[in-house]
Amino acid sequence: MFAKLWDQHVVATLDGGVELIAIDRIFLHERTGAAALNSLRESGRPIADPSRVFCVMDHIVDTRRGRNDQTLMPGGQAFITETRSAAREAGITLFDVTDPDQGIVHVVSPELGIVLPGCTLIAPDSHTCTQGAFGALAWGIGSSEAEHALATGVLRLSRPKTMRVTFTGALQAGVTAKDMILTLIARHGAGGGKGHVVEFAGETVTALDMEARMTLCNMATEFSAMTGIVAPDQKTFAWLDGRRYAPAGALRTQALQQWQTLHTDDGATFDAEIVIDAGSIEPMVSWGTSPEHSIGISGAVPAVAPERALAYIGLEAGQRLAGTPIDAAFIGSCTNSRLSDLRRAAALLKGRRVAPGVKALCVPGSMHVKRAAEAEGLDVIFEQAGFEWRQSGCSMCFYAGGESFPPGSRVISSTNRNFEGRQGPNIRTHIASPEVVAASAIAGCIADPRKLRS
Amino acid sequence: MTPFTVLTSVAAPLLRDNVDTDAIIPSREMKSTGKTGLSAGLFAPWRYLSAGSRNPDPSFVLNQPRYAEAHILLGGDNFGCGSSREHAVWALAEYGIRAIIAPSFAPIFAGNCIRNGVLPVVLDRESVAAIAAANQPVTIDLAQQHVEIGSQRWSFAIGAEAKAMLLEGLDGIELTLKHRERIAAFQRADRLARPWIYFSTQS
Numbered sequence: 001m002f003a004k005l006w007d008q009h010v011v012a013t014l015d016g017g018v019e020l021i022a023i024d025r026i027f028l029h030e031r032t033g034a035a036a037l038n039s040l041r042e043s044g045r046p047i048a049d050p051s052r053v054f055c056v057m058d059h060i061v062d063t064r065r066g067r068n069d070q071t072l073m074p075g076g077q078a079f080i081t082e083t084r085s086a087a088r089e090a091g092i093t094l095f096d097v098t099d100p101d102q103g104i105v106h107v108v109s110p111e112l113g114i115v116l117p118g119c120t121l122i123a124p125d126s127h128t129c130t131q132g133a134f135g136a137l138a139w140g141i142g143s144s145e146a147e148h149a150l151a152t153g154v155l156r157l158s159r160p161k162t163m164r165v166t167f168t169g170a171l172q173a174g175v176t177a178k179d180m181i182l183t184l185i186a187r188h189g190a191g192g193g194k195g196h197v198v199e200f201a202g203e204t205v206t207a208l209d210m211e212a213r214m215t216l217c218n219m220a221t222e223f224s225a226m227t228g229i230v231a232p233d234q235k236t237f238a239w240l241d242g243r244r245y246a247p248a249g250a251l252r253t254q255a256l257q258q259w260q261t262l263h264t265d266d267g268a269t270f271d272a273e274i275v276i277d278a279g280s281i282e283p284m285v286s287w288g289t290s291p292e293h294s295i296g297i298s299g300a301v302p303a304v305a306p307e308r309a310l311a312y313i314g315l316e317a318g319q320r321l322a323g324t325p326i327d328a329a330f331i332g333s334c335t336n337s338r339l340s341d342l343r344r345a346a347a348l349l350k351g352r353r354v355a356p357g358v359k360a361l362c363v364p365g366s367m368h369v370k371r372a373a374e375a376e377g378l379d380v381i382f383e384q385a386g387f388e389w390r391q392s393g394c395s396m397c398f399y400a401g402g403e404s405f406p407p408g409s410r411v412i413s414s415t416n417r418n419f420e421g422r423q424g425p426n427i428r429t430h431i432a433s434p435e436v437v438a439a440s441a442i443a444g445c446i447a448d449p450r451k452l453r454s
Numbered sequence: 455m456t457p458f459t460v461l462t463s464v465a466a467p468l469l470r471d472n473v474d475t476d477a478i479i480p481s482r483e484m485k486s487t488g489k490t491g492l493s494a495g496l497f498a499p500w501r502y503l504s505a506g507s508r509n510p511d512p513s514f515v516l517n518q519p520r521y522a523e524a525h526i527l528l529g530g531d532n533f534g535c536g537s538s539r540e541h542a543v544w545a546l547a548e549y550g551i552r553a554i555i556a557p558s559f560a561p562i563f564a565g566n567c568i569r570n571g572v573l574p575v576v577l578d579r580e581s582v583a584a585i586a587a588a589n590q591p592v593t594i595d596l597a598q599q600h601v602e603i604g605s606q607r608w609s610f611a612i613g614a615e616a617k618a619m620l621l622e623g624l625d626g627i628e629l630t631l632k633h634r635e636r637i638a639a640f641q642r643a644d645r646l647a648r649p650w651i652y653f654s655t656q657s
Binding site for chain 1: 644
């Protein structure tokens with residue numbers, strides 16, 4: 001499948017094994033977009049095709065009600081205003097702070113049908129791999145590479161190696177795509193993907209809905225893969241139907257013929273293969289400062305664990321994770337902030353209350369998600385349970401100098417990175433599924449959502 | 455971009471696995487939309503005693519006098535993982551780091567290094583440990599693709615394109631624009647094969 005995607009985009013083969021690869025879609029955001037657009041303008045080079053370049057304000061925007069360009073990050077407003085003026089000048093499509101389509105780039109792009117099966121899509125954002133869930137070759141790059149693609153419509157690349165990760169069997173109740181990807185990273189290491197394009201395959205993956213597939217692909221970058229991909233199928237095609245930028249009518253019929261060929265043929269070989277029994281996966285939670293420091297929720301911190309990580313996180317080797325008191329709970333981010341994520345968390349929160357003293361926050365992934373959730377009354381469930389209900393954005397997935405949790409807080413978070421200081425100085429982050437976050441918020445300590453159900 | 459040919463320097467050991475770009479430069483230190491003024495924020499969480507302060511933590515490797523002039527960093531596995539922020543490499547380069555030797559690099563970070571004249575050298579863990587243990591000036595010769603300390607020598611692999619870009623300080627955009635006719639021809643054919651990819655009528 002990777003070869004089909006790649007070969008279709010080879011513009012030229014150059015010396016030294018380098019190929020010019022056509023880039024179909026470029027997404028920018030206000031945190032790194034202005035740097036690329038300004039640098040391009042200074043070089044006097046125009047954007048090759050502005051109609052296929054999109055920009056969204058998501059990273060540092062305020063998520064409180066009634067927001068405008070002002071943001072809690074010191075100096076943050078300049079990122080918003082400079083990106084806006086650069087985007088307008090460049091003639092690219094901008095989803096601005098108060099736009100009804102605003103949201104996190106990797107939530108917005110799929111819900112507007114901007115990412116499509118078989119397309120190449122890049123953004124100066126590591127979680128661009130999320131969009132591989134649609135059978136697209138979508139990956140994160142730096143600002144210079146973004147500038148290159150903006151100016152030329154191509155990137156200079158060497159063909160990456162390929163890996164297939166096959167999940168077999170059915171997931172246990174209460175186990176999600178988040179737990180699948182954390183299991184892969186915990187078992188094979190945060191460097192395990194080594195720049196490969198990873199195809200997620202097998203009956204477990206096929207059974208996932210599109211939003212769960214996005215969660216699975218989202219953390220391919222935490223596996224150090226170039227990206228993750230899932231073969232498109234009827235679920236993919238149905239999901240894209242009627243989306244604003246997706247083809248309709250005769251164009252859709254023509255596109256479908258090509259999209260249906262985007263699967264791995266029998267007998268195809270990969271540079272590396274991993275098989276995981278999905279039935280062996282538990283709800284996962286991280287105990288340290290890398291996503292590879294993750295274990296099943298009934299487990300304990302390994303007996304032999306890096307001292308530095310333990311010192312930062314404030315746990316001891318061999319300590320059980322369940323029952324560890326928490327100060328805050330966060331549901332949001334490009335990993336787990338879509339409607340299905342919020343529904344599953346709300347199902348646990350309904351009729352219950354967040355434990356006293358726990359700060360709890362839900363930040364929908366986009367304004368579309370927010371409105372859809374409100375139409376179902378999910379906002380009421382979250383608020384009655386004691387969660388704050390916010391406007392969409394990346395919010396507290398990372399700390400940019402603005403909003404954070406109180407110093408030293410232990411946070412259970414549906415995000416993707418538990419690095420030292422990621423959510424703020426000395427903040428101790430435990431990453432997990434929205435279910436684990438909801439159950440833990442109620443219990444006031446790290447808790448297994450399966451016990452809450454029964 | 456400054457060409458990279460031969461570099462001799464002490465090498466500062468930061469032999470941790472999974473050093474992420476949030477540690478290399480935390481988001482709170484990315485204060486403007488430009489590419490400069492970032493070196494003060496380099497490794498801020500580890501280099502300074504507390505967040506927001508500029509009081510050096512004497513235990514951090516770059517604060518130790520013998521590494522004050524280091525232009526080479528020694529790292530662990532999966533160096534530069536996490537956020538794609540090119541600010542991590544801009545901060546390193548502005549600080550004066552021109553090469554990093556590690557067992558493996560996160561892919562986006564390695565690409566960002568090459569675009570900014572910083573050489574990512576992949577050597578196995580034992581070799582990196584040996585270089586750290588030698589604690590002597592290290593010479594990296596990119597053309598010859600080896601690292602030397604006295605009579606000890608370690609060879610490394612690097613892609614031909616990355617090598618040429620670094621050696622000659624080339625601008626990738628300029629190189630690519632030489633192929634603009636081929637790119638235009640590709641798009642003309644692609645518009646017929648995959649019309650749903652395009653929103654405008656002209657190339």
